[in-house]
Amino acid sequence: MTGINALFLLTGLLLFISVLASTISARLGLPLLLLFLGVGMLAGEDGPGGIVFEDFFIASLIAQAALSVILLDGGLRTRVSSFRVALRPAAVLASWGVIGTAALLGVFATWLLDVDWRLGMLLAAIVGSTDAAAVFALLRNSGVRLNERVQATLEIESGANDPMAILLVTAMVGTLLQPETATLGSFVWMLASQLGLGAILGLAGGWVLSRLMMRLALPDGLYALLILSGGTLVFAATNLLNGSGFLAVYLAGIVVGNRRSHATEHVLRVMDGLAWLAQAGMFVVLGLLVTPSKMIDHAAEALAMAVFLMLVARPLAVAIGLLPFRYPRNELLYVSWVGLRGAVPVVLAIVPVVMGVPDSQLLFNVAFAVVLLSLLVQGATVPLAARWLGVEVPPRDEPRDKREVWVGEAAAVDMLEFCVAAGAKADGRHPDELGTDHPGHDVRCVALVREGSLHRLTPDTRLRPGDSVWMIAPDEISEQLARTFAGSRGELTANASFFGEFVVDPDSRASDLADAYGLRIAEAERELAMGELLAVRLGRPPVVGDRVDIGAFALTVREMGDKGRITALGLKCPPFGGGR
Amino acid sequence: MSLISQLLPLSNVVIDLDASSKKRVFEQAGLLFENNQGIARSTVFDSLFTRERLGSTGLGQGIAIPHGRIKGLKDAAGAFLRLATPVQFDAPDGRPVDMLFVLLVPEQANETHLQLLSELAQMFSDREFRETLHGATDAAQIHSLFVNWGADAANQPDPAV
Numbered sequence: 001m002t003g004i005n006a007l008f009l010l011t012g013l014l015l016f017i018s019v020l021a022s023t024i025s026a027r028l029g030l031p032l033l034l035l036f037l038g039v040g041m042l043a044g045e046d047g048p049g050g051i052v053f054e055d056f057f058i059a060s061l062i063a064q065a066a067l068s069v070i071l072l073d074g075g076l077r078t079r080v081s082s083f084r085v086a087l088r089p090a091a092v093l094a095s096w097g098v099i100g101t102a103a104l105l106g107v108f109a110t111w112l113l114d115v116d117w118r119l120g121m122l123l124a125a126i127v128g129s130t131d132a133a134a135v136f137a138l139l140r141n142s143g144v145r146l147n148e149r150v151q152a153t154l155e156i157e158s159g160a161n162d163p164m165a166i167l168l169v170t171a172m173v174g175t176l177l178q179p180e181t182a183t184l185g186s187f188v189w190m191l192a193s194q195l196g197l198g199a200i201l202g203l204a205g206g207w208v209l210s211r212l213m214m215r216l217a218l219p220d221g222l223y224a225l226l227i228l229s230g231g232t233l234v235f236a237a238t239n240l241l242n243g244s245g246f247l248a249v250y251l252a253g254i255v256v257g258n259r260r261s262h263a264t265e266h267v268l269r270v271m272d273g274l275a276w277l278a279q280a281g282m283f284v285v286l287g288l289l290v291t292p293s294k295m296i297d298h299a300a301e302a303l304a305m306a307v308f309l310m311l312v313a314r315p316l317a318v319a320i321g322l323l324p325f326r327y328p329r330n331e332l333l334y335v336s337w338v339g340l341r342g343a344v345p346v347v348l349a350i351v352p353v354v355m356g357v358p359d360s361q362l363l364f365n366v367a368f369a370v371v372l373l374s375l376l377v378q379g380a381t382v383p384l385a386a387r388w389l390g391v392e393v394p395p396r397d398e399p400r401d402k403r404e405v406w407v408g409e410a411a412a413v414d415m416l417e418f419c420v421a422a423g424a425k426a427d428g429r430h431p432d433e434l435g436t437d438h439p440g441h442d443v444r445c446v447a448l449v450r451e452g453s454l455h456r457l458t459p460d461t462r463l464r465p466g467d468s469v470w471m472i473a474p475d476e477i478s479e480q481l482a483r484t485f486a487g488s489r490g491e492l493t494a495n496a497s498f499f500g501e502f503v504v505d506p507d508s509r510a511s512d513l514a515d516a517y518g519l520r521i522a523e524a525e526r527e528l529a530m531g532e533l534l535a536v537r538l539g540r541p542p543v544v545g546d547r548v549d550i551g552a553f554a555l556t557v558r559e560m561g562d563k564g565r566i567t568a569l570g571l572k573c574p575p576f577g578g579g580r
Numbered sequence: 581m582s583l584i585s586q587l588l589p590l591s592n593v594v595i596d597l598d599a600s601s602k603k604r605v606f607e608q609a610g611l612l613f614e615n616n617q618g619i620a621r622s623t624v625f626d627s628l629f630t631r632e633r634l635g636s637t638g639l640g641q642g643i644a645i646p647h648g649r650i651k652g653l654k655d656a657a658g659a660f661l662r663l664a665t666p667v668q669f670d671a672p673d674g675r676p677v678d679m680l681f682v683l684l685v686p687e688q689a690n691e692t693h694l695q696l697l698s699e700l701a702q703m704f705s706d707r708e709f710r711e712t713l714h715g716a717t718d719a720a721q722i723h724s725l726f727v728n729w730g731a732d733a734a735n736q737p738d739p740a741v
Contacts, residue, residue, distance in 0.1 A: 504635040
């Protein structure tokens with residue numbers, strides 16, 4: 001019994017420390033994942049913890065289970081609307097991007113380590129894919145609002161590029177151990193079955209799960225377990241049939257998350273906690289597994305690999321892959337830079353160790369060091385690089401909290417919480433009066449908290465700075481509503497320095513702009529609506545923050561509606577006083 | 581002295597203007613330019629409305645800078661109007677407008693003319709400047725505010741614009 005309780009004590013302690021440590025990660029500007037890894041390494045054989053953990057099989061088991069949970073959660077939170085701008089580019093990165101990166105890096109590794117080319121390629125394939133856990137966590141918690149195209153590209157890529165890396169690793173292990181059976185045909189067949197089965201079983205499983213979630217009447221807490229167990233089933237079954245379980249579970253998550261029902265919120269809340277547990281558990285275990293002193297033996301090689309990967313292999317593969325999609329240069333650079341490596345390479349590096357590939361310990365240690373460097377250098381600079389490369393867009397005004405309240409099984413109302421800021425437009429008005437700014441939408445105040453206690457609403461109630469209100473209002477107008485509650489910050493138009501002084505109607509004619517300012521534009525463009533003109537000049541699906549110069553003016557997309565429609569443009573006049 | 585003050589004669593500063601709508605404000609502006617600068621009022625009116633088709637020239641916080649190009653105009657001309665009661669202007673923040681700077685530029689407007697717009701926007705984004713304009717008791721005081729604005733502010737452009 002002591003043995004079991006010692007294990008519990010240890011597990012509890014490691015998780016507990018990791019959670020506490022998370023509060024300092026924001027202050028240090030370090031990615032949380034790195035901290036979890038650090039806790040594991042400190043607890044391990046070279047650290048004060050001194051725990052000797054060498055079981056690659058158990059580590060691989062825990063890491064794969066954790067990854068499936070993280071991918072499921074990531075899928076649940078991926079909006080299908082983001083596919084509009086990024087599905088095809090991300091698909092190219094998830095296939096060609098991995099091959100291109102691995103091929104370039106493989107040649108470099110073969111030369112650098114002076115090993116058999118197949119071993120070099122294997123090493124490159126191991127670190128070939130970006131990591132969903134790292135990308136989701138770092139992009140969503142970085143504190144900057146990224147341009148939607150960049151964020152969606154990186155997220156979908158990371159969710160979908162593991163099958164390709166797994167395939168490459170399996171293929172290289174095959175050529176090393178059984179060269180006679182490894183033929184090109186067998187690889188193509190394997191790729192087809194990995195992707196095909198992964199996609200089919202993932203979508204089908206997701207469909208069944210979302211139907212079940214809508215139909216079944218379960219206690220609230222069980223919905224998340226339904227999805228979790230269902231996701232695990234999809235993952236395992238797909239793997240057993242030689243499909244890609246990672247791809248399947250990600251797709252299943254997307255299907256479930258985009259068919260909203262009364263249970264969706266419960267599932268999201270519980271899954272959030274489980275995804276954190278999975279990340280902390282996985283990275284602590286991987287930190288325990290590695291032996292830092294052995295990693296240092298190969299530090300120089302790992303550094304060279306990481307530098308080549310970050311500065312040459314990935315940028316080249318990204319630039320070539322995204323060529324048809326007309327990404328602006330700064331976005332290409334950012335997508336290249338945020339090619340975060342994480343748990344997947346470490347899990348993949350375990351495969352050759354378990355399979356008994358010669359020199360596999362070397363692979364494991366180098367791969368691990370590359371992951372560490374990627375998290376340390378690229379992970380820590382996610383917000384900084386966004387600022388430097390200008391892929392950041394001004395933060396959206398948002399409700400402080402949001403709830404979806406289901407009325408029966410079929411309909412839902414959104415409840416939004418706002419806080420009245422000093423100088424806000426809502427100040428001095430009756431909360432229900434705010435609805436008159438949004439004709440055609442039902443806006444009602446359900447609760448007002450003033451000075452810490454619930455305040456009775458009467459016809460004479462006037463909002464004051466510091467008040468908190470819960471409003472019933474459709475989610476579409478949450479941003480506009482939030483703006484009425486936000487302080488004015490003395491600016492005339494919100495974020496005028498980014499979007500420009502004037503707001504332009506996207507339905508107005510391009511000829512109106514040309515005539516108002518005496519600009520010359522092509523005859524064919526004169527008849528276009530301003531929104532169309534912008535879309536044509538961009539040559540790619542527009543996102544908030546996209547900018548086009550017309551004469552000395554700059555037109556910027558201010559707001560996007562659903563279905564990829566531009567709903568507001570900003571117009572920036574030539575700055576006075578000689579340049580920006 | 582700011583660029584703006586060079587195109588704003590004292591006679592083009594009007595306070596407590598009575599106008600019940602955007603349209604009436606533009607008519608009054610036309611009248612003002614016709615009397616003071618000899619530009620036909622219908623020309624002014626049409627030119628201002630042409631620009632509004634693109635989207636409101638309201639900036640927010642009760643400020644608007646309607647503008648337009650005028651055929652045959654040699655130098656840019658401006659007028660500042662403070663309204664007795666605010667009018668609806670479809671400004672992005674939804675607030676009615678009560679202070680307007682009307683800017684007319686020659687038909688062959690060059691970049692300098694267009695930079696006037698961003699200079700105006702920068703002026704008005706200064707909250708203190710807006711409040712002083714609001715509190716001013718006569719046209720001469722407002723005029724001198726525009727004349728003196730460049731003196732201290734030009735060296736430290738407001739980052740909020």
